[in-house]
Amino acid sequence: NAGVTQTPKFQVLKTGQSMTLQCAQDMNHEYMSWYRQDPGMGLRLIHYSVGAGITDQGEVPNGYNVSRSTTEDFPLRLLSAAPSQTSVYFCASSYGQTTDTQYFGPGTRLTVL
């Protein structure tokens, strides 16, 4: 099993550009989520999904879109990047419930100029 994979590892964008951060898992996990990590702020939940076709907002959803068309994939879209979105982004997944162990990807470091 590859576990949770994220691409790209690094990305530099200009203000106003759009992009999609990819996240995939091969563990047949139902629950997937996106977090951003900023110094002194810990991890903040952006969006999460309890299964294919179902998504919900977390603590900091503004400026981000998600969709979950398959169990394996949970992409995060930035429609118009802003410098405030400079951060490290982590995708996580778990088998069925939030009480299950979350498995994290290696992260994507995004810089918006």
Added chain:
Amino acid sequence: AQSVTQLDSQVPVFEEAPVELRCNYSSSVSVYLFWYVQYPNQGLQLLLKYLSGSTLVKGINGFEAEFNKSQTSFHLRKPSVHISDTAEYFCAVIMYAQGGSEKLVFGKGTKLTVNP
């Protein structure tokens, strides 16, 4: 009020000393509690979790945590730390969102530095 509060942002200790990383949670959230660890330039991995049962929970790498309902705390402890324990530690709790869905919310983290 924050759902989960980690009282110390940085904790320096010497090798082989005991350590306690403090975490308090809001009484308005669930009592499903977790500690995750992040080693430099890596993602997070689970150290331990409390869902029910014994209030003393043992995890990987010699860590343990005690759930204290009256003090709404879930402090992480290790009796003797190693250099390799240098990492950032996150306390997390499950919150119930409107509509009944659950989400995992993290504290701001505590950076543990173990010095020789």
